[in-house]
Each structure stands twice: as structure tokens, then as C-alpha cells.
Amino acid sequence: MIKLSKFPFKTEKVAPKISDNKSTSLLLQAGLIRQTMAGVYTYTTLWLKILKKIEKIVREEMDKYWAFEILMPALSPKEVWDKTWRWDSIDVFFHVPATNNKEYGLNSTHEEIVTPLMKEFVQSYKDLPTCVYQIQNKFRNEKRAKSWILRWREFLMKDAYSFHASDEDFVNYYEWMKKVYMKIFERIWLLDDTVIALADGWTFTDKYSHEFQVKLSIWEDTIYICKNCGTAHNEEIIDKEKFKCINCWWINAEVVSASEIWNIFPLETKFTKAFDVKYLDENGKQQIPIMGCYGIWVSRAMWIVAEKFATDKWISWPENIAPADYYIVVLWDNLKKAEELAKKIEDNWKEVILDDRMGKKFGFGTKMKDAELLGIPHIVIISDKTIEKWWYELDGELISF
């Protein structure tokens, strides 16, 4: 239970003006986030609660399909990046000078850490397929942090890495992971607005990668959706002057702006070769495993959920990721009764924000405004009027205690 009388992160009367999106100014007004520097944020208590709920959804869906959670570090030795020539080729990679004339990497991705790790555990065809994932911060030395939502310098990512004995097995897993991702999207309420777009392979692969793009008014990417077969293309892989669908060669496309949250890459044997990962197949012959990687920008996904459910005045959090389930507005001298009710709600595994702030400044209007600004799904009002009839008000209806 959070009692607002003791809670430090107070709301502001007026939303600060942020030009390029609706949610950020509401999040600032509600005291949920603060900027530490451009592209780097501090999360206060309620924002962190939402993050943990989204993390939990991601974990549950990944764990279901035998992906095992691990935790790799943020720092890494230069030597592993030298093996794949990515120390200098990843343009946003932070190089950290250290004692003894060393330099460490501050990881923007983790292939160079996970591959030598799994080399030790993948030795036989019986060890395949296998998949590990982590929820860990990533760092990017961005030239310019863009708006409040895009191009962060530090953000939380779920990244998974799978290892396979055959191309066929990899392709099955890759297609299957798209379904896992769609399920995660569904649970965080982004499914309706998502398209899977073909995109460039970046430093990972020469093949196409797949991006999960959420259609949004704040965007970084432009997506061309084929009007014939529906295949979506990141503009980076097409000729913008003369669109031609990669799948069906149709020449008309719908153009939408979108924001990338998830991406998945076929890595083939790029990393397993670089780190000399080998397994013995059924005939006792050495083979090189095939890899895939699967990312979710957890902290960006959260912000995009906020943007999607933002009105001009509040963010209506969906029940399963809201920072609390109930907001109890306590008026006058009815705190004891309110605490009893809060306790009862908590006994049913629901979370409560108890607005027990007292004094002239905290009348009905102020408390209701904060309840709405925070966007908690259910609002309870307990006042002399409701109490005298042994009632409380829940979402506008009178209910007996």
C-alpha cells in the first residue's frame, strides 16, 4: 500500500510542455519520471512498478518456451569484440578507459558475451536447440537523444540468443519466437498497432532482420506496407522512389510512421564461427551451431504503452500493468475505515494507493485530479456522506462495506 501522505513523488498542478508527444508531459506531471540527462532517465516508484509488471510478462512468456534467464554484465573486455571486428564498427559503442591502460566495452548488445559463455555448454547435438535470455541495461553513445522517447543512451532490453543444429530448426524457432512476441504484445496491449517489418541486418547479418514496429505519431521509422500482400518493409531496404514489394513485387504501398520496439535477427554462424563454437553431431562430426537473437526494448515498450493510452489529461493504464489497481480518495475523518478497506483489497492480491493526505489543500477536487492523472483503473471514494450509509463509492457506484 502506498500512502500518499508519506509518498515523496508529488504531482504537479500543470503539465510541463513537451513538444513532440503527449505521454512525456503527463509522466512528468504525475512525478513518474525525471530526466537525469538527455536520453537517460530516473524512474520513480510508480513507473518502476509498471516496468516490473512488463518485465514479469516478458519473463513468463519466455520461460514458457524453455528459454532460460541469465544475467550478463554491462562491462566486457575489448578482446571479445576484437574477434568479431565490432569494437570499432558499432558506431554507438561506448569504450570505457580503465586502469592498467585497458579499455572495456559498455555493452550495447551481448553476442560477444553470450557466445563464449555458451561455447562451454553447447558440445553435442543433444545440447541443441537451446536459448538463453536476460533483462539487462544497454548503453548507446548516441550523438543526439531524440525527443524523450527515442534514441536513449541507457535503456532496458530483453535480449535472447538461441543456438541450433540445423537451418530448419532455426527457422522453426525463429517463426515461433514471432508468436511468443505477439503474445507479449497482446498482454501489454500493443498487438493492434503492430506490424512485423522486414529490415536491414545491421552488423548482425546479410539477411533481412524482422522489426516489430508499433504505428505511432512519434516515430523514428517509416514503414512501407504492400497494398497487395501486406508485407511491411522498413524504408531502409527499399527504393523509395520506386517501391517494389520484396514478397510479391507489387508497386503500391501504404506508408506509415512507426516506432521499433522489438527486433529479431538470424545470426547464422557469424558469432559461433568467430568464437570457434563447435558441437558433435549424431555421426560424431564437428559442426558449427546456427544462432538467432531476439530483442525487446522493454523501457521503450513501456513508454509506447503510455503514449498509446494517453489522453490530454491522463494515462489510462490497462489493469494488468497499472501502477496500482485501486486509488482510495479519503475525505474527512474516515482514514480508519479506508485503511480497513485497503487491507481487504490487498488481501485479494490487488495493489492500493491510499490518498490519506489531510489539510485544506487536499480537498475532493485535488484528490480526484491526482487519481485521474495517475490513471489508476479503479477509484474508491470514502467520505462522511458515503460512510453514514455504510457505503463507499467504487467507480461511481455506491457499494456497502
Added chain:
Amino acid sequence: MIKLSKFPFKTEKVAPKISDNKSTSLLLQAGLIRQTMAGVYTYTTLWLKILKKIEKIVREEMDKYWAFEILMPALSPKEVWDKTWRWDSIDVFFHVPATNNKEYGLNSTHEEIVTPLMKEFVQSYKDLPTCVYQIQNKFRNEKRAKSWILRWREFLMKDAYSFHASDEDFVNYYEWMKKVYMKIFERIWLLDDTVIALADGWTFTDKYSHEFQVKLSIWEDTIYICKNCGTAHNEEIIDKEKFKCINCWWINAEVVSASEIWNIFPLETKFTKAFDVKYLDENGKQQIPIMGCYGIWVSRAMWIVAEKFATDKWISWPENIAPADYYIVVLWDNLKKAEELAKKIEDNWKEVILDDRMGKKFGFGTKMKDAELLGIPHIVIISDKTIEKWWYELDGELISF
């Protein structure tokens, strides 16, 4: 449920030799950890489960006393460190070169981030006292990572920061936090071996700080415990040639080796002054809040628990932080029955490792050895012998299904 037939992190037959402590070689043998570079580790699935359980204990005890969890970033702008002159004075501080000729800090502590954050929310005496905490990685540019357990370059810390209107209020809170810490120590089984030692204030304060030192054969600190009054002193604050107790002036001390896991510092107004934090007191006069900070090295604490409960052959995890509650050894063709039992155990909110590995290599001896190496509190055996009587064996006793 973790099924070992699908689990990548296999145990090794022989423990690798690590010279300076018992636990590390067992953790490596059990596949729980791997070194990414000196002082920087990767946690595999089961180690991460232990970490999450310890985190949960820390959270529960902190939340009870109205400390609010937040999450500050790992990166910070140089400007905030310039205000306290600590950019150069913290010798282990990583400076990260960034685009546009900037440098960021890779935080080894968070006073310079939390103080400007709370400046905005601490405005009146009514906002005090208040306390926020986070569980976040810290980074230290150590010259030499010492053993496997000490002087890490990246580790997880719980750090809390409290703000007060008076010295008296601060002192009460500080003493009270010692009790919260002792409660946490109790729940992670380190209470018996802990002393609270007076120590140097480092770059934080001219007063003494307090360290929670666990007596241990692998250590970094030497503690002098007064034989008269029991006051513990870190050797850094005494004259080692001529010990004199700071409390009672006695001259005889017991000397013990110990490892620091927790420390708490009175920060007085050092940081609130630097960031010009002010609040209005009851008379409408501007005052400067007093701060305290309270750290727990979560990842070190976890390792020290491992060391404490390590025998030569396994680590006996206490029930509340073990990576699983039950380890089911399945022999011969009894997997279905074992899965039913595992399901039943999980329905009671307990966690299961199901050793369903089949084939010649995975006989009774191999499975029992792994069960013991992993140190899971309860071992269940299901074999033809037990099944024919509708029994299974739990911790050596036969129990009917």
C-alpha cells in the same frame, strides 16, 4: 519447473581449483557463475534465482519502513559531479568518453543523482523525513580485482538515501536503519557472523561511518573488537601499534578478518548544500535538509552466503534463498509420475528442479551427485522400487503418493 533435460547449464565432474575460497570453485562446478573478465561475472539461471530472492528480502524490509524504491541510471552527466568535486576525487570512478566531446560518469555511487532529484520534491518540513532506495549496478575502476569475491568492477547494490529536518530525526532514522539491516541479515542467514564496525567516512563525511562486516576467512578488512566494551573498529581508523578503543579507551582488542557487505554514512549537509536543496520549516524559514545513505552490496552478500554454507562438496542453501525447494531424481521409466508430483509441489508455491535426463550416463549416482552439488534443500527420488509400492522417497523417507 526446470527440466534438466532441456537445461543448458550443466555441472562439471570435478571442481576447478580456486585458491582463495571454497564457494567459487563449487559455484563454477555447479555451472551457476562464469567470469566474463576479472571482477565481472555472468550469472546463470540458478544463481539469478538466488539473487532475486535476496533482492526480494531487501525490498520487503525496506518497503516496510516507508522507503520508496526508484531506479536511477548507471550513466550521469559530469556537471553533477563537478558540484561536489568528486569527479576526480573518487579514485575508482569510470569516466566514459561520449560524442560531442562529452564525458559521462559510470556511477560508483548515486548521491550526485539522487540529491538533485529529491531537491524538487523536498520543499517543506512536511515532506520530511523521506527515504528512497534503488537496487542498481555500480561500477568501479579497480586496479586489481581481488580473488573472485572482492573488488568487483561491476556489482549490484541496494543504496538508500534519507532526508531529515533535524539531526535528532536523522540519528533516530540512522539507528533504526541499523535494525532494518540486522533484520535483512537475519533473513539471509548472516546475522551470527556480523559486527558493526566504526570506519572512515571516505569521501562522504568527516564523521565515522558504520560498516556491517561479516567475519570470514576470505576478507578485505581487519577489524579490532574492544575486549572491554565490544566496540568494533576498522583498522583504518585506529593506531595499529597502540590500539585505544574509541568508545571506552580500553587498550586490548580481538583482531578478526572480515568482509564488508553493508555500510551506512551520515552525510550531514554535504550534498544538500552542494545542490542547494532547501525546505521551509514550520516558521517559514529556509533550512538545509540532513542526509544519510545506506548501502548493501547485494551481489557480494549473496556470494558470502554461499561461502558460509559451503562444505568441501556442495553449498547447502537455506530454504528461503535456495535456487529451488525440491530436486526430483527420476529413475527409469517414471517420468509421468514425477511430473505429476512436480506439478503438485508447484501448486503449493514451491519450486522444482526435475532431473529427467535419461540414458546410460544419467544413473542414480550421477543424479544424486548433482542434486547434492546444487545444494537444493529437499531431494525426492522416484524409481521403479518406490513406484511399485506407490511411494516416493523424500529426504530419505518413503512417502505414499
